[in-house]
Amino acid sequence: MRGILIVCTVLATATTGAKQIPLRNSLRSKWKENGLEEPRNPKPHGAAYNEEALRLYNEGVTTEQKHYFEKCLAIEPKMAEGWNNLATLEQREKSLNNAIYAGGMAVKLCRDTAQLPVYKSNLANLYLLRREKNDLRNARTLYRALTGDPYAIMKTLQIDLLLHETDLFMSDILLFTNESPAFLEDPDSLELASSALSQLGMVTEARVMLSKAVSHSPQNQDILLIKAKLEYGANLFREVVATVGSVIVHSDQLLYLLASSLSVLGNQKKALEYYRKISSNADEKILMLTRIEIANQEQRVAEWSFENRNFVRLRRILNKHIKTGQKTSQSPFSCLLYPYTNEEIQHAARLAHIDAKGKNEKTTVVKKPKIRLRIGVVTSDGGDTNVGRDILGWIALLIAAKDVEVYYYSLQRIDGTKWGKGLRSILERSPGTLHIVTNTKDTLQHMRGKNIHIMVNINGFSKYHNHDLFTDPHPGAPIQINYKGCTSTFGFNKTVQFLLANPGAVSPIESSRYDEKLVYMPRSFFATSYPMVYGVVAQAERGHSGVVFCNFNHVNKIRSDMFSVWVSIVLRVPGSILWLMALPEDSKTLLTEQAVRFGLPLHRIKITSLYPLRDHLHVKTQCDLFLDTQIFASHGTAMDVLYAGVPILSLQGPTYQSRVSSDHLSQVGLSDLITTNFKEYEELAVALGNNPKRLSRYRRILKKLKKTLFDTKGWVSDYTKTMWLVYKSMASCEGTAMHVVAGLVYEGEDYTIFHD
Numbered sequence: 201m202r203g204i205l206i207v208c209t210v211l212a213t214a215t216t217g218a219k220q221i222p223l224r225n226s227l228r229s230k231w232k233e234n235g236l237e238e239p240r241n242p243k244p245h246g247a248a249y250n251e252e253a254l255r256l257y258n259e260g261v262t263t264e265q266k267h268y269f270e271k272c273l274a275i276e277p278k279m280a281e282g283w284n285n286l287a288t289l290e291q292r293e294k295s296l297n298n299a300i301y302a303g304g305m306a307v308k309l310c311r312d313t314a315q316l317p318v319y320k321s322n323l324a325n326l327y328l329l330r331r332e333k334n335d336l337r338n339a340r341t342l343y344r345a346l347t348g349d350p351y352a353i354m355k356t357l358q359i360d361l362l363l364h365e366t367d368l369f370m371s372d373i374l375l376f377t378n379e380s381p382a383f384l385e386d387p388d389s390l391e392l393a394s395s396a397l398s399q400l401g402m403v404t405e406a407r408v409m410l411s412k413a414v415s416h417s418p419q420n421q422d423i424l425l426i427k428a429k430l431e432y433g434a435n436l437f438r439e440v441v442a443t444v445g446s447v448i449v450h451s452d453q454l455l456y457l458l459a460s461s462l463s464v465l466g467n468q469k470k471a472l473e474y475y476r477k478i479s480s481n482a483d484e485k486i487l488m489l490t491r492i493e494i495a496n497q498e499q500r501v502a503e504w505s506f507e508n509r510n511f512v513r514l515r516r517i518l519n520k521h522i523k524t525g526q527k528t529s530q531s532p533f534s535c536l537l538y539p540y541t542n543e544e545i546q547h548a549a550r551l552a553h554i555d556a557k558g559k560n561e562k563t564t565v566v567k568k569p570k571i572r573l574r575i576g577v578v579t580s581d582g583g584d585t586n587v588g589r590d591i592l593g594w595i596a597l598l599i600a601a602k603d604v605e606v607y608y609y610s611l612q613r614i615d616g617t618k619w620g621k622g623l624r625s626i627l628e629r630s631p632g633t634l635h636i637v638t639n640t641k642d643t644l645q646h647m648r649g650k651n652i653h654i655m656v657n658i659n660g661f662s663k664y665h666n667h668d669l670f671t672d673p674h675p676g677a678p679i680q681i682n683y684k685g686c687t688s689t690f691g692f693n694k695t696v697q698f699l700l701a702n703p704g705a706v707s708p709i710e711s712s713r714y715d716e717k718l719v720y721m722p723r724s725f726f727a728t729s730y731p732m733v734y735g736v737v738a739q740a741e742r743g744h745s746g747v748v749f750c751n752f753n754h755v756n757k758i759r760s761d762m763f764s765v766w767v768s769i770v771l772r773v774p775g776s777i778l779w780l781m782a783l784p785e786d787s788k789t790l791l792t793e794q795a796v797r798f799g800l801p802l803h804r805i806k807i808t809s810l811y812p813l814r815d816h817l818h819v820k821t822q823c824d825l826f827l828d829t830q831i832f833a834s835h836g837t838a839m840d841v842l843y844a845g846v847p848i849l850s851l852q853g854p855t856y857q858s859r860v861s862s863d864h865l866s867q868v869g870l871s872d873l874i875t876t877n878f879k880e881y882e883e884l885a886v887a888l889g890n891n892p893k894r895l896s897r898y899r900r901i902l903k904k905l906k907k908t909l910f911d912t913k914g915w916v917s918d919y920t921k922t923m924w925l926v927y928k929s930m931a932s933c934e935g936t937a938m939h940v941v942a943g944l945v946y947e948g949e950d951y952t953i954f955h956d
Contacts, residue, residue: 228878229846229919247272247380250282266293280310284319287326296330307342324355336363344372350386357392366400373397377409378488384413387422394430401639403434414443421451428457435462435612435664447647452482458492464495469786472497477763488529496534496756502790504760511538522547527554533661533686536857537756537832542713545855549691552661552716556671558694572605573924576647576655576677578637579685580611584813586836587658587685592619593729596626597632597835597916604920606630607650611637611664619733619813640668649677654679654923657696660686670696679930681755682702682716684727687835687857697937698926701725704863706856717937719926722918723908724867726835726860730843732909737817737844746775747889750823750846752837755780755787757829760794765882770805771891779823780804820844824895825888830878833861842906847898849888850874851881868905870898918942 250272269286272279284306291300305325307464320342327339342358346352353376360369373393376383383389390413397406410427417423424444431439440461444454459474475497478490495510506886514530515538521528522544528551535548577595581587599606604813608627613636614620627634637643647655647669655677659665662685670680675695682690683700691716699706699716702725711718742748749770751758758780770778778800782788788807795805811819817840826841828834830851834841838848838861852862852874862874875881888895922942929940 222292247276247279250279250285254285258486260522272783278309280306280312280315280319283309284315284322287322290324296326300326300330317349317352320346320660321349321352324352325498328355328359330951334907339347340368344375347376349384350382350389353380353383353386354389354392357389357396361396370402371397371407373405377412381416384416385420387420387426390423391426394426398430398433399639401642403430403436406430407439414757417446419562421454425451425454425457427492427853428454432457432461437464443466452478452486456493457488460493463493463500466784467786468497468500468784472501472503485529492517492530496537497584499537499759500754500756500784502755502763502794503756504763504794507760514538515544518544518548518678520661525554527551531661532688532691536686536688536855539831542710542855544722545688546691546715547687548783549661551691551727553667553671553692556667556692556694557673558671558692559673559675572603573654573920573927574605574607574652575923576607576609576650576652577658578609578611578655578666578669579658580662581658581685582610582612582616582623583615586625586840589619589733589760589813590728591658592623592626592917593732594727594916595623595914596732597913598920599626599630601916601920606633607635607647607652608633609635609637609643609647611659611666616694623677637666637669640666640672643669644672644674644676645873648674652677653927654681656683656700657679657690658683658685660684660688660690662686664932679926679934681926684725684751687860688855689716691715693937697930698940700922701856702863704866705859707854707859710854711939713916717939719920719922719939720941722942724863724915726839726864726909727912727915728839728843728910728921729912730839732912734817734843737821739845740818740821742822744777746777746820747773747825747895748777748779748823749773749825749827749885749889750779750820751827751828751829752781752783752820752841753832753834754783755791757832757834759829759831761878762830763794764798765878767795767800769827769882769889770800772886777804777806778827779808782807782809785809816840817844820846824892825849825885827885828861830858833859835860839909843910845899845902845906847873847895847902849881849885851878852876864909867909868902870901870905873898 220900250269252268266286266289269282269289272282273286276282283302287299287302287306290296290302300323303319303326306319307316307323310319324339324342327342338357340363343352343356343359356372357369360372376389390410392407394410397403397409399534407427407430410423410430413423414420414427424447427443428440430445431437438461439455444458449455449458455474459471462474463471472494475490475494478486480487482490491513495514498506498510514583514865518528518530518540527881528548530548532545532548532552535545540548575598579587579591581591595606595608598604614624624634635643635646655670655675657670657680660682665685669676670690672690672695679698680696680702681698682696687705689699697716698719699714700719702721702723705725706714706718707888708718737868749766751766766778770776780791782791788809791807792802792805795802821842821844823841823846826834826838826846826848828838828848828850833850841848842864847859847870848865850862850873852859852864865871865873873884876883922940925940925942929938930936
């Protein structure tokens, strides 16, 4: 309080200063000009003039207002209310210096404890309007004293942020959290504080603050929503469930966040239940997102009753967004699961970045590195995931390469599994290689500080992505490449200039449907580490005497028309069975029901849960033929079964995501297992199922040729040389991106650069 009294005194004692004398003289002169005799009892006359001025103010008569306020203060100069009213009038007439003087007098003279906070708040507002030197600090001091006023609390925090003083901001958050119930009860102030702390990378501090607010008001849905939003935005999905799941939820937004968190955590059945609880009268955006997610959830658990209707609805929403140019509510990644065209997927990707600024100028021509090409890799898959296990081997070889220098940016903490520990061990052998991303601004500064030449985005639109790292007007590297994490265009060629693939996965005919220029690897574009991670996979003892058809994809890749063909195949091959994986576990019941509905006896379908990683390839060796999905084909799962020695039957489409397994087959010389329509697919599967010798021949071919697909050392060599070619193409074309095709043999300049 001492600091507050000092400031108020400084403001008020300015009556003898140069700025205030003209105003005092003005009051005296106008009083004399109007022939006003000094009354014997001035107090009533002063109050009367003040009331008359207020009456005129309320009636909108402005010409006489100031005249009456001045009369009031000439008679009764110590009337705080009159000074405050005059300050309001001076502010309206744009006389800020006079307004601040009058407001200071009101604060100095006020003896009414109920009115003093009002006068302080008014004066602080005037300081904010003028914004001269020290005005912000004076305003902050006045606001900060009003810990019981939510408006003043929010203004204090806003000024802290305007001053760019994090320490001040944190001290105020601590003060208000511990001493101000008004702060803990005010959603606006809490949301401001939470958002700012989150941007500063202080999510833990924000959660502590909001936890105290929730404890103070456990049933306040607005405060619960702020905490849930913070946790959801920080990918703390279990914490969202803990925050929201223990109360009776009335807010549609809270229901949506709870359902979405449950979905990410794999509890699809419960997620669907909460999505369906959202009111049909909900906010239009929430309602649209809910419809999208209900369609996605039903696909994840094999609920195909409304499959066609759902897609018609989703397509209508997407095309409306394309037509109006508004940010899409559909994740471009989820679009890959539906029969959209390449053009629609391209538009969905572009709309995802509608708010991004990017850069308008051409990329600066990169100077040739003196020794090594610096490559940054951005991913959230550090540990127990398909991509995480793939990274393990090739990142180790990449770090060891002589002609490149690697920087690994992890969007998530590397997990504590065997795979995560292995990755961390590899990265720590090269100090400075690993950087955990906590906030975008610091990470971009780190990237620029390392003078990275090429940044590779392995996440795309998949879970835990960070688009801001790649769409910033001043990106972390002059060359940025979209690779593997999401099999579609990134849709932002202002800063992401290239897509790494090969002709088998991304057809040159479809190149216009990708905003990036294409970079074709000489062999497989799909990085793997299977020999280093798994070694030799032993053949498992068969548990079924007949032919075993299988598919181990997530259930959301399976559509009813595909399932119908599988049932037909099994029924046409005597003694065969269909083996599926319940991914997610919630889908097991519905998959069983669907089999019965499509006429497949239950003894001819096997639905199992996810196997432990140490066993899953060994178990898969029991299969005879992997029946791949159509719209979103197998990618990492296809590599699993091929490494286990199981041939794949693919159904190739025009889109990137539908062609990956076909490309895998081409790499191992099994192109005759690639089909292009349902009839061809079914007939070939039945022919193979009824000819075990032919299936065995494919297994033998695969055993001999799979080394070409799983040559990690060779892949890293191809990759580093291809990255050099990309760099050279940008340098030789003065920063303009061109398509790059790397050759099989690298002698001199053995690569091609070409326009569309």
